[in-house]
Amino acid sequence: MFGIFFKKNSKKSYNTRLKSNRFVSFKKKQRGKTEEKDRSLELLNSALGPEGCKVPIRKLRCCSSSLRWSRKTLNKNQEELTILLECDATLLDAVQKHLKVYKIRRKVGITPCPDLSLWTILPFEQSSKTGSALEVNEKKVVVCTRDPRTDAMGWRLVLSKIDNPLDIVPESHLGEIQDYHRYRYAIGIAEGVKDLPSGEAIPLESNLVYMNGISFTKGCYIGQELTARTHYTGVIRKRLMPVQLGNPLPPNSVPEKAQIVSESGKSAGRLRSYMGDVGLAMIRLAFANEPLQLRTAGDARVQLKASVPDWWPSEENK
Incomplete structure (x- = not known):
């Protein structure tokens, strides 16, 4: 399960639930000698990269997006490291299968965690900063940390399904999942297989x-050399950007990968996903500052404007 909080000035917050994300845990199994070094977690860390948004890369395409959390537990009076991997629920089986490829013969358990629920705590205002530290009841919290993607996405909270998040975060209120998606669309955060199609989405774009979400110090992974070279040379001609539509569109009223064109009719990109009057689109950077139009069913056109998120590096905000 997955859910969200909306938080304002550490006093009021809103939350909701939805069936979108699931957890997979990696657990280091005990060996006969506790002092013996177990490299299984190192192999997994190499596959997953630094803590944050993880993207296993195959042929320079994303096969899934996920977030990783670490926690320590006790097993037979010995400390044990468990890595929680948050992923799209529709890709749960595929992610497990993919990660087992890197397990090889190491004593690492990879299992789903249906007993856990995920919540996100968000600020009311769309900003790259989320304010002061979050106050929670730590006794029942599995994981509570800032979202590693950007501070604008607030905090990530992992609880047992039997626990009520309203008891964990003081003075909070339930919100709607539509608010969560509209919020992240407005600030340009892609999440899940809908925004990052498996086998299609290119990590840098x-x-x-x-x-x-990409480590340039860890390796090796398939496509690492080309990904690094593209990054350091800076040759990226299109990016996934937040877009504002001229008027709200009903769900499923726009064809998949609908074309975006400039006023002169030149192809400027493709719509990836939307909700109401906000969404995400793959935009050619040469047309990012121009008035654009979205082609809908029947070749009707809707005005569209792309914007650069304020949490992007300063050189991209010029």
């Missing part, structure tokens, strides 16, 4: 390097 999807801004994953800005979201702590």
Whole structure:
């Protein structure tokens, strides 16, 4: 389960639930000698990269997006490290299968965690900063940390399903999942298989390097050399950007990968996903500052404006 909080000035907050994300845990199994070094977690860390938004890369395409959390537990009076991997629920089986490829013969358990629920705590205002530290009841919290992608996405909270998040975060209120999606669309955060299609989304074009999603110090992974070279040379001609539509559109009223054109009719990109009058689109940077139009069913056109998120690096905000 997954859910959200909306938080304002550490006094009021809103939350909701939805069936979108699931957890997979990696647990280091005990060996005969506790002093023996177990490299299984190191192999997993190499596959997953630094803590944050993880993207296993295959042929320079994203096969899934996920977030990783670490926690320590006690097993037979010995400390044990468990890594929680948050992923799109529709890709749960595929993610497990993919990660087991890197398990090889190491004693690492990879299992789903249906007993956990995920919540996100968000500020009311769309900002790159979320204010003061979050106050929670730590006794029942599995994980509570800032979202590693950007401070604008607030905090990530992992609880047992039997616990009520309203008891964990003081003075909070339930919100709607539509508010969560509209919020992240407005600030340009892609999440899940809908925004990052498996086998299609290119990590650098999807801004994953800005979201702590690509490591340029770990290796090796398939496509690492080309990904690094593209990053350091700066040759990126299109990016996934937040877009504002001229008027709200009903759900499923726009064809998949609808074309975006300039006023002169030149192809400027493709719509990736939307909700109401906000969404995400793959935009050619040469047309990012121009008035654009979205082609809908029947070749009707809707005015569209792309924007650069304020949490992107300063050189991209010029």
